[in-house]
Amino acid sequence: xxxxxxxxxxxxxxxxxxxxxxxxxxxxxxxxxxxxxxxxxxxxxxxxxxxxxxxxxxxxxxxxxxxxxxxxxxxxxxxxxxxxxxxxxxxxxxxxxxxxxxxxxxxxxxxxxxxxxxxxxxxxxxxxxxxxxxxxxxxxxxxxxxxxxxxxxxxxxxxxxxxxxxxxxxxxxxxxxxxxxxxxxxxxxxxxxxxxxxxxxxxxxxxxxxxxxxxxxxxx
Amino acid sequence: xxxxxxxxxxxxxxxxxxxxxxxxxxxxxxxxxxxxxxxxxxxxxxxxxxxxxxxxxxxxxxxxxxxxxxxxxxxxxxxxxxxxxxxxxxxxxxxxxxxxxxxxxxxxxxxxxxxxxxxxxxxxxxxxxxxxxxxxxxxxxxxxxxxxxxxxxxxxxxxxxxxxxxxxxxxxxxxxxxxxxxxxxxxxxxxxxxxxxxxxxxxxxxxxxxxxxxxxxxxxxxxxxxxxxxxxxxxxxxxxxxxxxxxxxxxxxxxxxxxxxxxxxxxxxxxxxxxxxxxxxxxxxxxxxxxxxxxxxx
Ligand SMILES: Nc1ncnc2c1ncn2[C@@H]1O[C@H](COP(=O)(O)OP(=O)(O)O)[C@@H](O)[C@H]1O
Ligand SMILES: [Mg+2]
Numbered sequence: 001x002x003x004x005x006x007x008x009x010x011x012x013x014x015x016x017x018x019x020x021x022x023x024x025x026x027x028x029x030x031x032x033x034x035x036x037x038x039x040x041x042x043x044x045x046x047x048x049x050x051x052x053x054x055x056x057x058x059x060x061x062x063x064x065x066x067x068x069x070x071x072x073x074x075x076x077x078x079x080x081x082x083x084x085x086x087x088x089x090x091x092x093x094x095x096x097x098x099x100x101x102x103x104x105x106x107x108x109x110x111x112x113x114x115x116x117x118x119x120x121x122x123x124x125x126x127x128x129x130x131x132x133x134x135x136x137x138x139x140x141x142x143x144x145x146x147x148x149x150x151x152x153x154x155x156x157x158x159x160x161x162x163x164x165x166x167x168x169x170x171x172x173x174x175x176x177x178x179x180x181x182x183x184x185x186x187x188x189x190x191x192x193x194x195x196x197x198x199x200x201x202x203x204x205x206x207x208x209x210x211x212x213x214x215x216x217x218x219x220x
Numbered sequence: 221x222x223x224x225x226x227x228x229x230x231x232x233x234x235x236x237x238x239x240x241x242x243x244x245x246x247x248x249x250x251x252x253x254x255x256x257x258x259x260x261x262x263x264x265x266x267x268x269x270x271x272x273x274x275x276x277x278x279x280x281x282x283x284x285x286x287x288x289x290x291x292x293x294x295x296x297x298x299x300x301x302x303x304x305x306x307x308x309x310x311x312x313x314x315x316x317x318x319x320x321x322x323x324x325x326x327x328x329x330x331x332x333x334x335x336x337x338x339x340x341x342x343x344x345x346x347x348x349x350x351x352x353x354x355x356x357x358x359x360x361x362x363x364x365x366x367x368x369x370x371x372x373x374x375x376x377x378x379x380x381x382x383x384x385x386x387x388x389x390x391x392x393x394x395x396x397x398x399x400x401x402x403x404x405x406x407x408x409x410x411x412x413x414x415x416x417x418x419x420x421x422x423x424x425x426x427x428x429x430x431x432x433x434x435x436x437x438x439x440x441x442x443x444x445x446x447x448x449x450x451x452x453x454x455x456x457x458x459x460x461x462x463x464x465x466x467x468x469x470x471x472x473x474x475x476x477x478x479x480x481x482x483x484x485x486x487x488x489x490x491x492x493x494x495x496x497x498x499x500x501x502x503x504x505x506x507x508x509x510x511x512x513x514x515x516x517x518x
Contacts, residue, residue, distance in 0.1 A: 041428055042428075043428060066430075067427075067430045067431060067432045068430070069430075070427070070428060070429065070430035071429070071430030072430075073430075075428060075429075081421075081425050083228070083230075083422055083425070084230075085229075085230030085233070086228065090226070090228075094228065094426070094429060095429050095430070097226065097228075098426060098429050098430055098431045098432075098435060099430065142429075
């Protein structure tokens, strides 16, 4: 993978994650964690190599198939990427509406989920009036509202205090229990050490497999 | 197509949202007035054409020593001759009263022959049978052979001029409408393109969340549709008001020669149709612009 005409940022990376797994992508800042996630949520195509998602080679599919695959992926972006002109409720409802859900479904599920992440009182607030932790919870709610099969989170604990970081990790554990495949990119060592999870370690664009880390290093 | 009405992109705060309705309104106003002008002219020319074609005017110019009796004899001779020509339906003398009425706007209440002392020519109005053509040269010659000092006016030349004139006006009106449509399309293309640029980040996000192209396109067409309705209605209301106002002024002036400046009910429908067309064109343009640019963006 490379950006424009730059050097290749990710090289010789090859791994397979099982359905229902929970994996950390670790590595220092600039190692290429975000870039790897971008490849996974199809924001970029790799300059060479293959990426298989849900059994399909996404480097070869028709562009009309992209939305369908993306709708099965939930992303918590590094800087949340909430839409400033939409309320909490409408931000979280976005994936449902994009997927063509009815307003009845939106009214039923969105307030319930926001209640669960502790934002029941902020349904009609706009992002700029929310604190960092609240924004993060909105971003998480948006990532999971449409029950994705694959959840990607980029430095989800970067902007919030430990308390919320832990709460978030437990929420992910719950989602993982019901079958969601989860990948969390982070350089937060305390977070990594708190959870005994397999990790993909990136070092200047190369993949390292620390002892017993990843489920399976098979080449695909 | 699953259309989605709830706006995701904050298009309503775009600068173009403020001026687009005004521009569309102005375009509709201009286009409807151009359309109405050409319609009114064609109404008028149809009126005139109806009166002028199928009629011939014959003048008997009195010579110096013609007295009333001689003129009357000449007139009788001509009428007798005309009644024998098969193509002519009827021929009758235009009475002095009628002439006075026609000239009243210019001469006021004075009556021609008595007060002004001008010898007036006798006018004979001959109506042709429907769809009949007559050889005016031959007729003129035979009339002249019967009575001296006869002049024949057929109105074909006038009608031709009139038709040329209204045709020219119609072309001008059509050109205005075409220009208006082009500039409306350009405006919508421009504002859609700006919108796509301003909101590219949110658009990218919606792509990542799995939005299909139509979803984003509909954002633009629905927004433009709303603005075009606003503008189109304003344009229609102001142009209707303009037309009614002009119509009432013309009526007040009461120039007898110009038929009333009115549109028929059917033509009013046409005016409404222009408003609807503007809304339709704007919406489709926004949609297609978004389609083309989105294809290029990703
Ligand atoms: N949009 C971009 N254009 C060019 N280079 C980029 C871009 N995004 C990231 N990079 C470069 O790619 C490398 C990996 O970045 P990133 O994936 O963001 O690392 P991480 O998320 O692990 O901190 C860095 O050297 C960074 O400068
Ligand atoms: Mg990063």
